[in-house]
Amino acid sequence: MYLLVLRRIVYFLMPIVGVFFIGALPYLFFSNVQGIEAVARLLESGAIKNALFLNQDLGLFFSNYLDNIGSLMLRLITFSNVEYYEYQQIKLLFPTILTPFYYSVKLVIGAFLLAITTSLVLALIVKILPDKIQKAVRFVFFSLESLPDIFIVVMIQYSMILYFRNTGTLLFPIAHSDQNPTYFIPILCLAIIPTLFLTRTLLFLLDDEDSKTYVEFARAKGLRYAIILYVHMLRNSLFSLFYYSKTVYWLLISTLFMVETVMAIPGITDFMLDNGPTTPEVITVSILLMFVPFYLLFTVVSYILSHKLGRTEEEVA
């Protein structure tokens, strides 16, 4: 029993340890990370224009790598603050990083909720369309989903500019400024690809649900198809939809950084990209911040669901 609990805990902690391994990668490949940090800081402050003098070897430096992982873990476990460099001064990471973190979390959660609601509505509408139109609509959804996120983000931003140029009214701010923080356009950009993905997944799940006997039974009893769809099939497929939430999270995160770069939003990925080269530890801490809460949520919910529905994780994965 204790062994089982121990193994569960170890498995649970493994991905978190993995983040440390990723975050410390510069120490694995570069012989002189302190040199890079110093030069990056000088470049940032404008003291030098190039790095002609930096002598650097590429290779694999395992002892450096492991040392760094160990020291960073120790620092985080003992809750000592990590220092980083910005605007020619050393700052403490912890209160500072929370502002961009909250901004990003707001964007991600907003986009997630928007995607869920939109895809529910879209899937239910598509499902009751006639077969021929349905096929065409499904194809359009698939094609749109295949477009690269960068294309969609640029197109949305550009269409806002175009609208502004033609009418003179700015619908929503397309770039961030401190007086006028932008929420709607980034959330829209973030939500589009997850919405299409969720709609398609939900449609698959509903199709699967279609072949089950309870649907036939309900129809035989004389219930209208729409009612079965809205009440029973939807409820049953929503549980399965949860298992795709990891992919949705991944889609959101990989687009988040695009949106933040293009729209100059001071979010967490922007923070990582700004301060990552001067302080590699920032990357580890930021990924942990973004990752641990969601990971906890996924693990707990999937545990509860599998307990309730009586199926194991391997079955769905």
Next chain:
Amino acid sequence: MTVWKSPLFLSGFLIIVSLFFGSIIYSHFVPNDKQPVMQIRYDENKNAIDGAPIAPFKDMPFGTDRFGVSILHKVIDGAKYTLGVAFFIAFARLFFGTLLGLIISQLPKFILNTLSKLFESFYYAPATIIAYLLLYPVLQIFTWSLPRDIQTIFAVILLVIIAVPPIMVTVASETSKFLENEFISSVKVLGGSRLHTLRKHVMPHLRPHLSILYSQQLIATLLLGAHLGILQVFIGGTDFITLDPLENNTVPVAMINEWSSMIGANYFQIRGDRWIVFAPLAGFAITILALNFMVEAMKRQYLAKSSYTRRTRKVRKVKTPVQVKTLSQEQFDRIMKTGTDN
């Protein structure tokens, strides 16, 4: 090989092939020193009316960039670099990933479990940020202390390594799931060695999955390249061109016409001369769309038992009700008496 009959697959495949080989053939006939350049546009009376960048559909299809080079030329010329690098990187990722995955599948099971949990973090850490963290110093900070070819080789190796762990875990878990089949124990009883099992049974099973994985990795590589381009990290190498010597106004310029670097180097121009960004972006969109068509067609073909096939709804609709026989009084009586129709 029935996937070749699917129109979805064929159209995607044709687009990719014609882009890649078209680009190679094109740059054989129009090398970079013969590229179409138009710095200033004149009307009939030799009066200058327009300067570079020239807007699309005025003498130059797709317009020109700031130095007067035709965008159409740059996009066609760049296709072979973008696609070629992606083909190579995706292949290397798959090659090492499969090799390691097959090895891991032969080791005790807890190793696979531990590794798959450990590498789950790759799901949560965006690949772009890891790649940026490692490539930015090499391609931007100590650009002078390393020769150019080593920089490019390092970039390529890094882009390969970044994706190997997830592929490795996928292949290993797929293999070990397949090895649980009952006939595998018969293979062992009949004296098949591990290598034999892998070669004769696992590989044929794995091959369709690998071809899907390859196309997906192609897409991932292209996207990663585009993202890095936006962050001003160019895989083909970076040059700096000084526009205005007095104000120290330098811009990074890619050394080759690679699409992602074309987007990244010109992104700030999107409000004015947008065609410079839109043309390579459209190239990306078309390529990734074509690749996704291929993936979808292969999924439908190879993973036919998953939810990707939608037969269910049709079956329900086509099902006709059982024909009701109208019986005459005489027939009815006979059935009631004898229990049969005739």
